[in-house]
Amino acid sequence: MTALPPPPAKKLGLVIDLDTCVGCHACVTACKGWNDQGYGVPLSDQNAYGSEPSGTFLNRVHGYEVVSGGGPAEIVNFPRSCLHCDNAPCVTVCPTGASYKRAEDGIVLVNEDACIGCGLCAWACPYGARELDAQAGVMKKCTLCVDRIYNDTLPEEDRVPACVRTCPTGARHFGDLADPESAVSRLVAERDGYDLMPELGTAPVNKYLQPRPKGAAEARPLAPLLDVRATGLAGWLDRLLERL
Amino acid sequence: MGLQEPRIETSPRVSDEVRKTTCYMCACRCGIDVHLKSGRVVYIDGNRDHPVNRGVLCAKGASGIMQVTSPARLRAPLRRVGPRGSGAFEEITWDEALEIAVDWLKPLRETAPERLAFFTGRDQSQSFTSLWAQSFGTPNYAAHGGFCSVNMAAAGIYTMGGAFWEFGAPDWERTKLFVLFGVAEDHDSNPIKIGIGKLKARGARVIGVNPIRTGYNAVADDWYGITPGTDGLLILSLVHEILKAGKVDLDYLARWTNAPCLVGEDGLLLRDAEGRLLVIDRATGAPAPFDAGGVRPDLGASWQGCRTVFRHLAERYLSEDYAPEAVASRTGISASRIKGLAAEIAAAFDAPVVLPRPWTDFRGERHETMVGRPVSFHAMRGISAHSNGFQTARALHLLQILLGAVETPGSFRFKPPYPKPFDAHPTPHCDCVPGKPLGGPHLGFPRGPEDLALKADGSPARIDKAFSWENPLSVHGLMHMVIPNAHAGDPYRIDTLMLYMANMAWNSSMNTAAVMEMLTDRDEKGEYRIPRIIYSDAYASEMVAYADLVLPDTTYLERHDCISLLDRPICEPDAAADAIRWPVVAPDREVRGFQSVLVDLANRLGLPGFVDEEGRAKYQDYADYMVHHERRLGVGPLMGWRGDGSETGRGAPNPDQIDRYVANGGFCVEHVPEEAAFFKPWNAAYQDWAVNLGFYDKPLPYLFSLWVEPLQRFRLAAEGHGTRQPPAHLRDRLRQAMDPLPVWYEPFGEVAGEDYPVHALTQRPMAMYHSWGSQNVWLRQIHGENPLYVPTNIWEEQGFEEGDWARVTSPSGEIVVPVAHMAALNDGTVWTWNAIGKRKGAWALDPAAPEATKGFLLNHLICELMPERGDGLRWSNSDPVTGQAAWFDLRVRIERAAPRAASEPGLEPLASPVPPAPRHRPWRESP
Secondary structure, three states: OOOOOOOOOOOEEEEEEOOOOOOOOHHHHHHHHHHHHOOOOOOOEEOOOOOOOEEOOOEEEEEEEEOOOOOOOEEEEEEEEOOOOOOOHHHHOOOOOOEEEOOOOOOEEEOOOOOOOOOHHHHHOOOOOOEEOOOOOOEEOOOOOHHHHOOOOOOHHHOOOHHHHHOOOOOEEEEEOOOOOOHHHHHHHHOOOEOOOHHHOOOOOOEEEOOOOOOOOOOOOOOOOOOHHHHHHHHHHHHHHOOO | OOOOOOOOOOOOOOOOEEEEEEOOOOOOOOEEEEEEEOOEEEEEEEOOOOOOOOOOOOOOHHHHHHHHOOOOEOOOOEEEOOOOOOOOEEEOOHHHHHHHHHHHHHHHHHHOHHHEEEEEOOOOOHHHHHHHHHHHOOOOEEOHHHHOOHHHHHHHHHHHOOOOOOOEEEOOOOOOEEEEEOOOOOOOHHHHHHHHHHHHHOOOEEEEEOOEOOOHHHHOOEEEOOOOOOHHHHHHHHHHHHHHOOOOOHHHHHHHEOOOEEEOOOOOEOEOOOOOEEEEEOOOOOEEEOOOOOOOEOOOOEEOOEEEHHHHHHHHHOOHHHOHHHHHHHHOOOHHHHHHHHHHHHHHHOOOEEEOOOEEEOOOOEEOOEEEOOEEEEEOHHHHOOOOHHHHHHHHHHHHHHOOOEOOOOOEEEOOOOOOOHHHOOOOOOOOOOOOOOOOOOOOOOOOHHHOOEOOOOOEOOOOOOOOOOOOOOOOOOHHHHHHHHHHOOOOOOOEEEEEOOOOOOOOOOOHHHHHHHHHOEOOOOOEOOOEEEEEEOEOOHHHHHOOEEEEOOOOOOOOEEEOOOOOOOOEOOEEEEEEEOOOOOOOOOOOOHHHHHHHHHHHHOOEOOEOOOOOEOOOOHHHHHHHOOOEOOEOOOOOOEOOOOEOOOOOOOOOHHHHHHHOOOEEEEEOOHHHOOOOOOEHHHHHHHHHHOOOOOOOOOOEOOOOHHHHHHHHHHOOOOOOOOOHHHHHHHHHHOOOOOOOOOOHHHHHOOOOOEEEEEEOOOOOOOOHHHHOHHHHHHOOOOOEEEOHHHHHHOOOOOOOEEEEEEOOEEEEEEEEEOOOEOOOEEEEEOOOOOOOOOOOOOOOOHHHHOOOOHHHHOOOEOOOOOOOOOOEOEOOOOOOEOHHHOEEEEEEEOOOOOOEOOOOOOOOOOOOOOOOEOOOOOO
């Protein structure tokens, strides 16, 4: 079994705004593209052009219908990837030490050289955030683009995870959630950001922002200028054009 | 285990080189950074400096690497060796291919140029392909706008000299209320997503009006699940409400629109002897030309029995016919909800945005501020692809204009080179003479019956019957009618059909199975009814199998292209912009960019404009054309770095131009000066800027056309006036459809009647563009299947369960398909994703791929013709004004069917022109 480090001073993670995510999957393929050539082995695809194609993705978007009383049904688009938990069960379950949480910034990573592909971590993760690569036989997961965020060959503004850089609606935010003054922490405070399944005690670093309430706005009903049927068009026109 | 962390490389080099070009994974045309290692593409992301996408990229764009390595890429020119449709081909050399093409085309040009029909699909070089067709001399050219969103373009340009789509945008920084009608989730895709993100970030309100609550509608703050085809009625009811409450911008209407113009007895606007529109000046009470200095037009005037446009429209829309109570049941939106929406719009109207930015209008009046109404709208396919779509789009523009919410701060803004009024566009040309070029462009904006494309005997001059009485303002042509008309010999037979990037044997045709039969049908002599088909595509699409000669195109990273201001540009409201593609990698196959092939063919055919008087080629290839072609003196396909490299817009051709584009990241931007940024149609500073850049040659201020005179001219003809007269069977329809004020009528699809009670729609996923996506390993894992989504009431009524199948029947066809439940849906509507279903054998997919088994096309249910009326006439399933394909008029019935392994109709597999795809990716064995 693998030990977790002491609580890191820096907790890098994502804040995902479900009020803004349109479900376009841009983050899904940006992640695939970067990580196919980045940290570790490529993200392979089986039956690439056949029936039941299945590839390794570190980030997927699901759509859920929410049917509540009263109002019409709503759709929530829900991006899902590793939450870089403080109490990461995928780390403590790892028999080889391949799964680990970085002391420096809290990122949960897999050391592929030490991974035996046993799949215990995927079983332990309650979020379904890990995928065993079928071609390489090692476990793959979100690295928070550890090979981008510190990458001094990239311009500074590009040192963010690929999913954040690409998100067209700006629904994904990256930063230090241990720093209460960081932009992501302030966003979480303003919008009541929440943990996924907090009852499990995993203490995820990533936060989600709830969709805002939907429905009709409080707008004052329009009052007619006057009773058009009583005054006729001419009366209406006179009243209207008085204002010019 | 202990805490020993492995050392990892956190600063790997991504690439040896980044090459910046333009994406082609959809029509959005974002800037991309293509990362190369040892000459191979390893990664693609968005170009941060690019005006369209500002660094972001959608799911398609980031998957481009899988398109460039697709196993479906064609490898060499192909000549058909088996029966058409069998997919039996032999690979030939380019010399052979070009000789065959010349052998077919040369005699046509010399004897009967109209026997070549050249139509293009997702073509982004229409100003070039149209020039080629014009030089060839055939009247039969158009791109795919007729089956896409021509209603939107035509209604916008006739009404206000610009349109939604990529021709304008909400003022994302200032708008307080944004209302989307029926938006497909693709066109202008990243700009709209970026914009919605901005609205969300500052708490502006978003409202969706759409039968389906996915995508943008899912994040909208409120949703109106309207009945398809009734948007126009809802909009005119909103017009009724805001008129009744007086929430209209009178000053805006008086100054900038034809609302104060006087309507004569014949329904045309009064003009002075010089042809200038007349208004009544409030100062004098006398008629004056609209553009005279100091004139203050009177909206309420009546003069010598003629009333203003404003009085006409008020009378029509104040009628109780448009009251919310009167339209509620038809639209599926309750009266109180309609009133609520009108009230929200009015609340935004009552909170004007004032910018302290002085400007001067075309009458010479100086304004100290720019004042606008912060309410904006956007719409696309959903309202456009109905037989009442033109007038529905017109209604939406009427609403915008009444609110003073076009080209003002906080509202909807044009992107250069728009605004440009319809009468600054050309008229259509169809004057076909053997061996000669056409007298002008094929497509244009008719002003009246005199501009129709008719032969001397009154029959349509074009194979698609564009610009005929059946659809007089078909400004993008009717590509969906080309094959059926050519097959029927109505209005005449053709010899060669040349198509580019248009999957007409599959998802781009209505009535797909029948179209395949038309393509393979033979006449009494055993010859194909459409004798020759030339097709260019980069991939093994379904259409390839139906070609006699296949000219393989490159992928988008292997080619030159220009995203030109002469074409569909990529500008932003605050900037003119254009861009290029250039070969960031070299093709590894015997393929050539189709535009360069057209240049080669033009040279071999000696087409005027492409060769000089001695017959010498003016351009070697498309890149050469991009740099050296001049449409007007000093104005070419690309605006940047002209002349000595310092000139923008106008200037002599510069041989270094492409290098300059490459050095600048693949694009050029020229910003609109601040004082010119709003009120563009009337803003003297904007008009001067536009002339300097070469959009037009003199300032063109104009009034928005609430009353569209060209429509009235056709209506007059339908009433018997004038020398050019419509056939009797079209008079009533023209009288109704060519209303000079926006009108709503039942979509023609309603003739299906009670046996077909359900509306059926398609949507295009944000992660897939047309049929291209399914060959893309990453994208097909996101959208590999397309069930028919069924609303709760129908789901329960039919007793559907998960995994069930349904038989879906329309007046013209039947399919059996998988269903899925969806609650967030109008309860009279079913829908599916567009173009996911594939023919077995196409796109290098395994025949067992879900796209080819469970995937399906709704197209089988949509006939290109209306049900027969017993009059012997072929009535097309199109908008009667523009010829827009009425895809979304479809009515069906749906019933539970026994489960099965594959969707129906199942069609025979095609023989693939490319080798089978590798099974796994990466192709190499695992390390």
